Amino acid sequence: MALLEIENLKVHFETDDGVVKAVDGISYSVDRGQTLGIVGESGSGKSVSSLTVMGLSRSRNARISGSIKFDGKELLTASDDELRTIRGDDIAMIFQDPLSSLHPFYKVGAQIVEAIRAHRDYSKQQAYDRAVEMLNLVGIPEPRKRAESYPHEFSGGMRQRAMIAMALANDPKLLIADEPTTALDVTVQAQILELIERLQSEFDTAVVVITHDLGVVAEVADEIAVMYAGRIVEHADTDTVFAGPEHPYTWGLLSSIPRLDSPRDEELVPIAGRPPSLINLPGGCSFHPRCPYVKPDHMTIEPPLEALHDNPRHRVACLLDPDTRRKLWKDLREGKSPVDARADVMHDVAAEGSAVQAAGDTGAARGAVAASEEDKGA
């Protein structure tokens, strides 16, 4: 049995402007000791889905449905008190900005002590010793002295280490890391990822890493789920995602990061347009206004997340047939532009008003907006 099993999770928020479908039916599971990377742009629902696991997205205007099973226990129907005993104990979380995530008025050691004593029947001294031990474990020099420091006296990397020490102090089964390295210097990022990996193998903790940075998940994740507009559009093991991605959005993500093995003069290809509004999702495939390979029926048919025939562990939500997808990816890897790849593989011209003509210029977003507005009219 998987440690964390999420089935058809939906998190909708009722706002004055309409219903925000932050998470719109996602399913995934994480095994003990495994690392899942959830990748997506801002507003793709990756953080909300994880906060929901912790029970932290509960509010008066939130409508949450589906199922979240942790260690066999259903969390969505659990009471606030039950969730509270799980939070910080079996499931711990670290956040993007370690400065704002630590309370500025309390000493670092005291904040870790508080986390320990919320779940363990330790004396203050025992908890304090444990906190110092954890600070030592995450590589903070002179931990006993630094436990008496305030967060503002720590560097960014040290703060994130302290957050990790706090999260792991109760030996959780699952660690959710929400953009753990985004606010840090590049050199520190690698150290923090290394630390998470080392501690994970030491404690046999399952980890969910949420990030917009494919470089981060490439380093630590066993599996990757790519999220777009509240849904998972591709899910496979890490090697497959990098070697044989099947979703045009994943291609876009991969083409927009530099590679060491590509020619030096090759330009990065940004994904045209913007993430859609989660209130007014485009009809059909949510990605169609930005997809260079869109066909007319993609604007009406919703693609299900389906396993591939030759690799059941690789799931993709795309309406293009697998052969076309593979040829397109091959062309893209050879350095062809999306427009050329489309002409080469699909032997047609791009749909009127799609992002394709606009790709790469400043009109891209406008093209995408025009396309999505056409849909609404249809």
Place this chain on the structure above:
Amino acid sequence: MVTYIIRRLLWSILLLFVVSFITFVMFIVLPSADPAILRAGRNPTPELVASIRETLGLDKPWYHQYYVYMRELILHFDFGYSYQNNVAVRETIFDRLPATASLAIGAAVTWLLIGIPIGIISAIKRGTLLDRAAMGFALLAISAPVYWVGLVSIYLFSEDLGKLVPIFKGSGQYTDFTEDPIAWASALMLPWLVLATAFAAIYARFLRANLLDVMGEDYIRTARAKGLGERRVVFKHGLRSAITPIVTIFGLDLGILLGGAILTETVFNIPGIGRLAFDAIQKSDLPIVQGTVLIAAFAVIMMNLIVDILYAFLDPRVRY
């Protein structure tokens, strides 16, 4: 820290100099009644007025008068003597200080006791009927002038005049604490409530807004993610941050009130600094005015300094 405090104290002295100078100049420049004529009584002879002018030193140029005043103040801590009845200003002020301090400190305690809980509850129950009712009342309380609330409250609640629930005994008959503590408290009860009303409302609204802000902070999410109970999240993590700015305005408000609450003191007939200043201004009694202004400025400056020092203890990020 010590150098900081010393520096601030030196600045305070300079500031008091400036304040006294401005008060003096304003008194000379702006048209006011001639203190000598006021002192002389009905139909005075010019000789009498001239002799009073000479006794009070009013025949000398203003800068000489100021020099004499400052010399006495600095060398002997002597605030001069009232133009009206020759009593020493220093003694008069120290006489009036307990009444003003009783009123100000009692009111401050009252508004904290009322305003802070309301602010917290409103923030926690944001958007509910309770919150809206509390904030509606707060707006009303802020808008109502204190002298009006004072008069209405006397009309409704004081023991002798009260038309609704005459429960507050001795309102309008201030008694010294040392004389009779119970009469003191009972006489001040209504003024405390009246003076505290508007402040409590302001503090409730301010704390509510602060707390709502703070509850959206990342470290509150962290506190919840740690599995802390909601009560601990609100009180230990939220309130700890939200209350800090309250300390600042509290220090300022208390400082200003310690310099005299003119309206409240007048309505409730409390012999405090505010009343003293008010009467002195009407009678062009410069030494008394000067003394009360200096005391008020001193109170504000000192409370400011205390707040700033306190801040270093409240917020570990602040260092001097």
